[in-house]
Amino acid sequence: MRSTWVAALATVAVAGGLTYLDASASSSDPGFDPVRSLGFAVPFATVGLLVLGVLVGTSEFSTGNFRSTFVAVPRRLSVLAGQVLAMTVFAALVAVLAVGSSVLAILPSAASRGITPDLGGDGVLRNLIGSVVLLSGTGLVGAALGAWVRRPVAALVAAVGICLVLPMVLVLAADLVTDPLAASAAGGSSAPESPLETFARFTPTGAADSLLWREGGALQGVLVLAGWVVLPLTAAAIRLSRRDLV
């Protein structure tokens, strides 16, 4: 499918381009550390993979291919399994390319300051691997939602709502809940986790946060992200095996 390749290419290009812009913009700072620009483009690349996933997940139904596909494979579920497997490989490939292109993108500005970026040390490696896992996982979330909902626009709205609008809502909610005076009086970090923060942990954005930044949160991030893949995928499997195709 052409749109799949467009989305994949755009994702990789955006990841590289934005990281390059950020790295070259901050390369004149005195304390410049090229490695810090690496995570800059990840949120954008996430959107690319989300769209990619939705397009792949709904493609069977949006093109009408499903008629011949499920005549050929009447057991249906093996088709879904195959699609998930193919999408996993493809999303992982795009994710590796996107992260790789952002690594390449910091090299020119690092070279201009004579710094060799240290990719092995101090959480950088974890961040890179985390980014790849996050991006592939997001692609799978999109594909699972797409396979469940079957309509590209509806699936896109759902995916965008969960992955992009929900975090904005949570920021707004946190804004409304916390009294700015009380927060500064408590000194910030010592305050116990609010129900809102606990809820945020279980959103895809929360998973991204755990995966990339929070100390010892990598496993939790992976599990939450996996949950967001497995739930819609189960719904898709049930719909596919029990219900009508059209």
Next chain:
Amino acid sequence: MISSDPRPPAVTGHRVTFVRVLAAEWTKLSGLRWMPWLMTVTVVAATVLALVLSLFARVGTPALELTTSGHLAAQLGLLALGALIGSGEFSTGTCRSTFTAVPRRLPVLMAQMLLTAGIAAVTATLALVGAHLATADHQGFPALGTEPSQTLRISVGFVLQLTLVALLGLGTGALVRSPAAALTTLVVLFVVLEQFLVANPGPVADTVRALTPGSGTRLFADQTGLDDLAAGAGPELGAWGGGAVLAGWTSLVLLAAAYRLRRHDVT
């Protein structure tokens, strides 16, 4: 007497007029099964969002801020609405018969604009009223209407912004002609870019932010929000200036769509 008049009667009675195009477009849109669903889901999502946020919010939060918080959900719904209407003609293949019937083509786009604006305004008003009813008498917040002129500006701005958003969606859909591509573009423009610019404030980011379509949210920002924006490094637009930026984007995209429709192939 079978036929003394050689002219077929159908020709004289059914000339293409704008009113007829409008009626035809209305028939098409009102027959879409997803339309009432999308409108309902948008209104319910905005209302529920405002309600949930009002449950969390601390006492003393201005009621208006809660009422307009439903916007995050409503905007997504109206973007999808516009993109679907704008591209529907082309993604379903109806465009062939439509533009055979109306060879001048532009009246169709005009009719779609009018209808989309109407549908969007109704949806936005319902979302606003729903959010207001869900939050107004909650926990003794100051009621809507503490400052009449401000309240009126925010309410009208809310509906106006969402209507313009739907029209921009329509233009993008008609320009790109694929619902998924249009919606992706719009989401990047309205949600991703906005979030990104908010997260990285600075002279450049604030200026860009003032010039993106997201600037239209100033139409219903309360005074504190406007003051915060004015204190930033970007140009000072005020509420109506932000609306003008959004209106500019909307007209530009609609013009581009009209140009493509008039000058280029339909399929």
